[in-house]
Amino acid sequence: MENGMVTRSDIPLRVITSSPEAILKAKKRLRLSFRQIRRENIFNKTLMIMGLVMIILVVGILLTLIVQSMPSIKALGLKYIWGRTWNPVEDIYGAWPFLLGTLLTSFLALTISIPFSIAVAIFLGEYHATGWIPNFLKNAVELIAAVPSVIYGFWGLAVLVPMVRTFEGHVGVSPMGVGIFSSSLILAIMIIPYAASLGRSMISMVPSHLKEAAYGLGATRWEVIRSVVLPYTKSGLFAGILLSLGRALGETMAVTMVIGNSSAIPKSIFAPGNTMASVIANEFTEADKPVYLSALIELGLVLFLVTVVINMIGKRVIDRFTND
């Protein structure tokens, strides 16, 4: 490149000269760009494979659960779901007590927590969205979600169970303390944040012209909430409750610690029982027979399928709501 002129050998890709150095240089440049293209492809492939990992994980979980619960599905069939006794010593496996226990605790917890989570959602979404008091409440809700479930369980065991025991003594049922009722109370606290935070964001998305129109017609604040805000957000609130339910069904540690771990069918809501998750946590490492282990895994499979379906419905509802 002397005196500012471009010589032929400086344009390597369009080889005009036949001088050997120039050809070598051109080939090198070509190889470099090929290498770059290949590197790009490898990078793109890596990204795709990492995405595929997620699919493989989900499919793998489903397949593993199905394959491992095959022995019990083959040996017990549909009887498994409706069987009313669970007695591993005599090889009788009926999952009904656990299904019932799970349904009872989850729905009881949901019933207790719904008024509170909806109230939080209305308070933060409609009445007071900013300021230090709402901020405090928002942080409190996040804290409830952050406390580990094993700590809820420990606190429940030390504080809530004795309280429930005294209460049961007054009501006139056998004072056990541990049982379905105690675990529902703990669960109710734990699942408040899921419905509350989703409900809050849904309520704050209600278009203000709708509310203003209602105010303009002379509606009071409560009438606006009841006939504009709640109907507008009902699918979103429903989705939040579904997500809470999904959490409650799968929650393991806190429930395991306070439910009393009895495999008999619970006679009342104050009786000890077991949920699907808690029986897996308790008996998985003790299961010495293949059918026993496999029956526990079938419980896991049921739990997996139920939570997947509930979460999918919840997500679908949220997506439809936010796209409208």
Place this chain on the structure above:
Amino acid sequence: MQAKSVKYRLGKSYGFQLLTYLLAFAIVVPLLAILFYIVRAGITKINWHFLVNIPKPVGESGGGIANAIVGSIIIILVAAVIAVPIGIMAGIYLSENRKSKLAYWVRLSTDILQGVPSIVIGIIAYFWLVKPLRGFSALSGSAALAIMMLPIIVRSTEETLRLLPDSLKEAALALGMPFHRVIFKVIVPVGIGGILSGVMLSIARITGETAPLLFTAFGNPYLSVNIAKPMQSLPLLIFNYATSPYTDWLNLAWGASLILLVWVLFLNILTKLLTRKWKVQL
């Protein structure tokens, strides 16, 4: 229908407002009760001795939870090493291929994975790692926790990168930068705040997880740093000792609960500060 008087309607409105306030603030009561109780029960147990010793056998008083603290740190670090690269790359894939068929399925799988009960993840890790390796190990526990971290990291990475303007990437590509350098030198550095917050959030979520560790890391009464062997962790120790009848062990569990609580709250506050500093929405 007869119209109700304005006074009645206003009264009803205020009544419900008051009810909402009461119900909303009622949730603070159990939270404060739990925090207060854990702090009161735990604070007297914690001292230097408690932090650097391992639990004593039944009958001897004293002892500490050093094995659980070390175990928790190791298990979480290994889980992060497994989950962070995969999660971030999958998140980048999703934000770069928004409309492809595969991205739809990846997104769906991420959603499903987020809802899987933790006990099921424990079963899976047992069959994928504990059984083939013939024994409980900290590594299998880390893998189980990593599976729980993945969806959070993927989602937060995708959401963060999706918000970046396309012109940023186009400008870099127009300068002739190769695609992978655009990602690593432009896109990721700009979105690092959101990505880091997602990682922190996922660590905060798994720190207190017990169920996936029950059949994987299993617990260990001695101090161990070998990830191929069973290892103790704070949540496991709390679960095992809280349900035991011995006062000494209960005391250890209270102290461990306080430490776990402070640790988790610290991680959550850190995440909050990060999100505020980088103004990301999670």
